Amino acid sequence: METVTSFGPGLAVLVSLIGAAMILIFGRYPNIRESISIIAGIIKFGIVASMIPAVMDGKIIELKLWEVLPNLPIMFRVDAFGLLFGLIASFLWIFTTFYSIGYMRTLKEHAQTRFFFCFAMALSSAIGIAFSANLFTLFIFYEILTVSTYPLVIHIETRDAMSAGRKYLLYLLTAGIFLLFSIIAVYHYTGTTDFAPGGILAGKGIPVNMLYLLFITFMIGSAKAAFMPLHSWLPSAMIAPTPVSALLHAVAVVKVGVFTATRIILYIFGIDLMKETGLALAMAYFVAFTIIVASLFALTHDNLKKRLAYSTISQLSYVILGVVMLTPAGITGGMLHILNHAFMKITLFFCAGAIIVASGKEKISEMNGIARQMPLTMIAFTLGAIGMAGTPPMAGFISKWYMLIGSVEIEQIPLLFVLLVSTLLNVAYFAPIIINAFFKEPDKELSYKEAPLFMLIPLILTGIISLVLGIWPDEPLAIVRIAVQSLTGGT
Numbered sequence: 001m002e003t004v005t006s007f008g009p010g011l012a013v014l015v016s017l018i019g020a021a022m023i024l025i026f027g028r029y030p031n032i033r034e035s036i037s038i039i040a041g042i043i044k045f046g047i048v049a050s051m052i053p054a055v056m057d058g059k060i061i062e063l064k065l066w067e068v069l070p071n072l073p074i075m076f077r078v079d080a081f082g083l084l085f086g087l088i089a090s091f092l093w094i095f096t097t098f099y100s101i102g103y104m105r106t107l108k109e110h111a112q113t114r115f116f117f118c119f120a121m122a123l124s125s126a127i128g129i130a131f132s133a134n135l136f137t138l139f140i141f142y143e144i145l146t147v148s149t150y151p152l153v154i155h156i157e158t159r160d161a162m163s164a165g166r167k168y169l170l171y172l173l174t175a176g177i178f179l180l181f182s183i184i185a186v187y188h189y190t191g192t193t194d195f196a197p198g199g200i201l202a203g204k205g206i207p208v209n210m211l212y213l214l215f216i217t218f219m220i221g222s223a224k225a226a227f228m229p230l231h232s233w234l235p236s237a238m239i240a241p242t243p244v245s246a247l248l249h250a251v252a253v254v255k256v257g258v259f260t261a262t263r264i265i266l267y268i269f270g271i272d273l274m275k276e277t278g279l280a281l282a283m284a285y286f287v288a289f290t291i292i293v294a295s296l297f298a299l300t301h302d303n304l305k306k307r308l309a310y311s312t313i314s315q316l317s318y319v320i321l322g323v324v325m326l327t328p329a330g331i332t333g334g335m336l337h338i339l340n341h342a343f344m345k346i347t348l349f350f351c352a353g354a355i356i357v358a359s360g361k362e363k364i365s366e367m368n369g370i371a372r373q374m375p376l377t378m379i380a381f382t383l384g385a386i387g388m389a390g391t392p393p394m395a396g397f398i399s400k401w402y403m404l405i406g407s408v409e410i411e412q413i414p415l416l417f418v419l420l421v422s423t424l425l426n427v428a429y430f431a432p433i434i435i436n437a438f439f440k441e442p443d444k445e446l447s448y449k450e451a452p453l454f455m456l457i458p459l460i461l462t463g464i465i466s467l468v469l470g471i472w473p474d475e476p477l478a479i480v481r482i483a484v485q486s487l488t489g490g491t
Contacts, residue, residue, distance in 0.1 A: 001058050001059060001060050001486070002058065002059045002060070003059070003060045003061075003062055004054060004059050004060070004061055004062070005061075005062055005063065005064075006051075006054075006061045006062070006063060007063060008047055008050060008051050008061060008063070008078070009051075009061060009062075009063045009076035009077075009078050009131040010063045010065070010076060011047050012044055012047045012048050012086065012090070012127050012131065013076070013124050013127050013128045013131070014124075015040055015043050015044045015047065015124075016040050016041075016044055016093075016120045016121070016123045016124035016127070017120070017121070017124050018040070019036055019037065019039075019040030019041075019120045020117050020120035020121050020124065022036045022040075023036055023037065023113060023116050023117045023120060024113065024117055027113030027117075028113075030105075030112065033112075033113060033116060034097075034101050034116065037097045037100075037101075037116050037119070037120065038094070038097050038098065040120060041090070041093045041094040041097050041123075042094060044090045044093065044123070044127070045087075045090040045091050045093070045094060047090075048083070048086045048087055048090045048127070049087065049090075051078050051083060051086075052083065052087075052479075055078060055079065055080055055083045055479070055482065056478065056479070056482070058482065060077060060078065060079055061076075061077070061078040062075065062076065062077045062078075062133065063075065063076040063077075064076075064133075068136070070191075071191055071192045071194075072134075072136055072187065072192070072193065073133070073134070073136075073137075074136070074137050074140065075132075075133035075134060075137055076128075076131040076132065076133055076137070077131065077132070077133030077195070078131050079483065079486070080479050080480070080482035080483035080486070081262070081263075081335060081480075081483040082130045082131050082132075083130075083479060084335065084338070084339060084476065084479050084480060084483070085126075085129075085130040085255070085259050085338065086127055086130040086131060087479075088251075088255070088338065088339055088342050089123060089126040089127060089130060089251055089252065089255070090123070090127065092250060092251045092342060092343075092346055092462075093119075093123045093251060095346070095350075095458040095461065095462055096119075096243060096246055096247060096251060096346070096458070097116075097119070098454050098457070098458050099243055099246070099350055099353070099454065099455050099458040099459070100115070100116070100119065100243040101454050102357075102451065102452045102453070102454025102455035102456075103241065103242060103243050103353055103357060103454075103455055104241070104243070105452075105454075106357050106451070106452055106455070107241075107357060109155075109241065111155065114151055115151075115152065115155060115241075118148050118149065118151045118152050119152070119243075119247065121144070121148035122145055122148045122149050122152070122247060122252050122253075123251070123252065124144075125141045125142075125144045125145035125148060125252070125256075126141075126145065126251065126252045126255075126256055128140070128141030128144070129141045129142060129145070129256050129259065129260065130259070132195075133194060133195065134192070134193040134194045134195060135182075135183045135186060135193035135195075135264075135268065136183060136187075136193045138260065138263070139176075139179060139180060139183055142176065142179065142224075142256065142260065143173075143176050145252060145253065145256060146169070146172045146173060146176065146224075149168075149244075149247070149248070149252065149253055150165055150168060150169055152240055152241075152244040152247065153165045153168050153237045153239075153240045153244065153248075154240075155240055155241055155244065156239065156240070156241070158239075160239055161239050161240070163236075164233075164236040164237055164239045164240075167232070167233050167236050167237075168233050168236070168237055170233075171223055171230065171232075171233040172223060172224060172233065174223075175220055175221050175222070175223035175224070175230070176221065178217045178218075178220040178221040179217075179218065179220075179221025179222070180221075181217055181221075182214055182217045182218045182221055185210075185214055185217075186200070186201065186214070186268065189201070189204050189206050189210075190204055195263055195267035195268065196267055196270075197266070197267060197270075197486045197487045198270045198271075198272070198487075199266070199267060199268055199269050199270020199271070199272070199273055199274075200267075200268055200270070201214075201268060201269055201270065201273055202269075202270055202272055202273040208277060211269075211273070211277055211279075212277070212279070215269065215277075215279050215283075218261075218264045218268070219261065219264075219283075221260075222257050222258075222260050222261040222264065223257065224253050224254055224256050224257030224260070225254060225257030225258045225260070225261050225316050225317075225320065226254055226257065226312070226313045226316055227286070227287065227290055227316075227317065227320075228289065228290040228293060228294065228313070231290070231294070231313050234248070234254065234309050234312065234313060235306050235309040235310060235313075237309075238303075238305040238306055238308075238309050241353075242305070242349055242350075242352055242353025242356060243353065245305055245308075245309075245349050245352070245353075246345075246346050246349040246350060246353070249308070249309070249312045249345050249346070249349060250341075250342045250343070250345045250346035250349065251342070251346065254312060254316055255338060255342060257316065258316050258319040258320060258338060259338065261320055261323075262319065262320070262323050262334065262335070265280075265283075265320075265323055265324060266323065266331070266487055271326045271487060271488070274324065274326060275326060279324075280324040280325075280326050281324075281412075283320065283324045284321055284324045284325065284412065284415060285414075285415075287317035287320045287321045287324070288317070288321060288414075288415060288418040290313060290314065290317040291314050291317045291318060291321065291418055291419075291422045292314075292418060292421065292422060292425070294310045294311075294313035294314035294317070295310070295311070295314045295422055295425035295426065295428075295429065296425065297310040297313075298310035298311050298314065298425075298429040299425070299428060299429045302363045302364050302365050303362055303363055303364075304352050304355070304362055304363070304364055304367075304433070305349070305352055305362065307364065307429060307433075308345070308348055308349060308352060311345075311348075311388065311426070311429065311430075312341075312345060314422065314425075314426075315337070315341050315345070315388065316341075318334070318337050318341075318399070318400070318403065318419075318422075319334045319335075319337050319338055319341070320334065321334065321403065321415065321418075321419075322334025322335075322337060322399070322402065322403040322406060323335070325403070325406035325407065325409070325410050325412075325415075326410070327405075327406045327409040327410060328484050328488050329402045329403075329405040329406040329409060330402065330403060330405075330406025330407070330409065330410070331406075331483075331484050331487065331488075332402045332477070332480050332481065332484050333399045333400065333401070333402030333403035333404075333405075333406055334399075334403065335480045335483060335484070336398060336399040336402065336473070336476060336477065336480050337396075337399035337400070337403075339395075339399075339469070339476050340387070340395035340396050340398065340399045340466070340469060340470075341388075341396070341399075343395060343462050343465050343466045343469060344383075344384045344387040344388050344394070344395060344396060344466045345384070345388070346462050347380055347381070347383065347384035347459055347462040347463045347466055348381060348384040348385065348388070350380075350455065350458055350459035350462060351377050351378070351380055351381040351384070351459055353451075353455065354374065354377045354450070354451035354455050354456065354459060355367070355370065355374065355377065355451075357451045357452070357455065358373070358374060358377075358448045358449065358450060358451045359373070359374075359446075359448045364432060364433050364436060365436070366443075367433065367436050367437055368436050368437075368440040368441060368442050368443055369436075369437070369440055369441055369442030369443075369446060370436070370437045370442070370446070371437040371438045372442070372446060373446045373448055373449055373450075374448075374449070374450050374451075375450075376450055376456060376460060377450060377451065377456065377459060378434070378437045378438065379463070380459045380460055380462075380463030381433070381434070381437075381463075382434050383463040383464075383466055383467055384462075384463060384466055385426075385430035385433065385434060386430075387466050387467075387470065388426055388430065389423055389426035389427050389430060390423050390426070392470065393467065393470045393471050394466055394467060394470040395466050395467070395469035395470040395473070396466075396470070397470055398469070398470055398473045398477075400419065400423070403419055404416060404419055404420075407419060
């Protein structure tokens with residue numbers, strides 16, 4: 001592939017850093033502060049989108065900042081997989097910004113300047129991770145993301161929020177130590193930490209037991225992906241405002257976790273080494289356990305946000321399951337599910353926040369008849385929910401279909417069974433919400449109405465996009481196929 005040098009990746013990271021600084025400067029002026037957030041989001045997406053033609057032509061975009069040690073630079077590299085994630089994060093930041101303005105203003109939340117500042121820092125980190133050329137660069141932004149999202153998790157500053165924040169830092173900073181150890185070990189054995197489609201660990205004479213240890217420490221380091229048993233920080237973090245929950249689940253934190261795990265599996269270990277060591281199959285059954293158990297936990301929660309949180313834990317493992325199938329279909333399904341899940345899950349959290357703002361209700365059992373007062377919100381919720389269950393023509397069907405093909409290709413019928421059973425569990429934990437909202441009589445006369453337009457329009461649009469991505473998946477599939485071809489040699 002041809003490599004071209006461009007300032008584009010650096011500018012994409014820099015624009016939200018500049019936005020964050022300006023948000024602090026104009027913090028006393030809400031209209032200016034929030035306009036800066038919107039403008040920065042639009043500019044960021046424009047910069048990221050401008051790289052699409054080059055990547056679609058098979059080019060790699062690079063920007064080397066400086067070399068810390070021999071073969072250890074801070075460097076950006078935009079390939080198809082990184083571009084896909086960068087497009088998701090930058091595009092959804094625009095929707096989340098509008099939604100956050102409506103949410104924060106309607107509830108008259110405190111510390112709004114801090115909130116929008118941390119949001120901008122988090123998105124800058126997410127783009128830095130998307131475009132990282134190596135593990136070292138990724139690690140820097142990975143840790144910045146943890147620190148910048150902590151104030152968002154504890155935003156309401158209650159005792160419970162502070163406790164959730166401590167758990168958040170304990171899990172993710174500890175994970176960072178494991179990730180750093182793994183990176184140092186890789187550099188020791190290979191002399192580099194660069195991502196490469198065939199992996200960089202094969203043929204280096206690394207003892208197989210060390211490879212097993214490295215894989216375990218890398219996966220612990222990827223705790224943002226919320227694999228069980230490293231998941232409990234995520235439901236606890238649901239005490240944060242709903243825009244933060246949307247950020248955690250759809251735009252930044254957990255998506256960064258599965259993105260990082262995928263980079264490690266495919267670009268550090270590589271397909272051949274994952275097969276030879278048996279790590280791929282072991283990981284497949286490990287995440288299959290998370291898919292089923294997290295879905296069962298989701299069934300037990302009456303709190304809507306916590307049910308959605310356990311749904312996320314399950315759905316994230318779909319991504320890794322597809323990737324470790326190591327077939328073109330499986331990897332395509334896993335990568336595509338990062339995109340599809342992002343739009344569907346952000347729709348669901350936007351709807352949950354709209355319900356809280358409009359009605360004050362957080363429990364599913366309290367939502368009888370709510371669709372009579374909030375029809376647009378609940379229609380959007382329904383679109384997101386049936387998509388998460390993999391129902392055509394929603395986006396979730398496309399990615400799950402590829403994973404089903406992948407499970408057949410590797411002749412692992414138990415994994416096929418897991419995918420089918422988890423779909424039934426998705427229906428089981430989403431159906432009561434929809435039934436309560438549309439078909440049950442309200443417990444008392446309802447007096448509220450739809451949430452403000454700044455919240456309502458984003459959730460309608462993301463719901464529609466979730467449908468469009470199912471009907472017309474050609475463009476994202478084209479980007480994913482370029483990434484898969486580079487990994488599999490075009491097979």
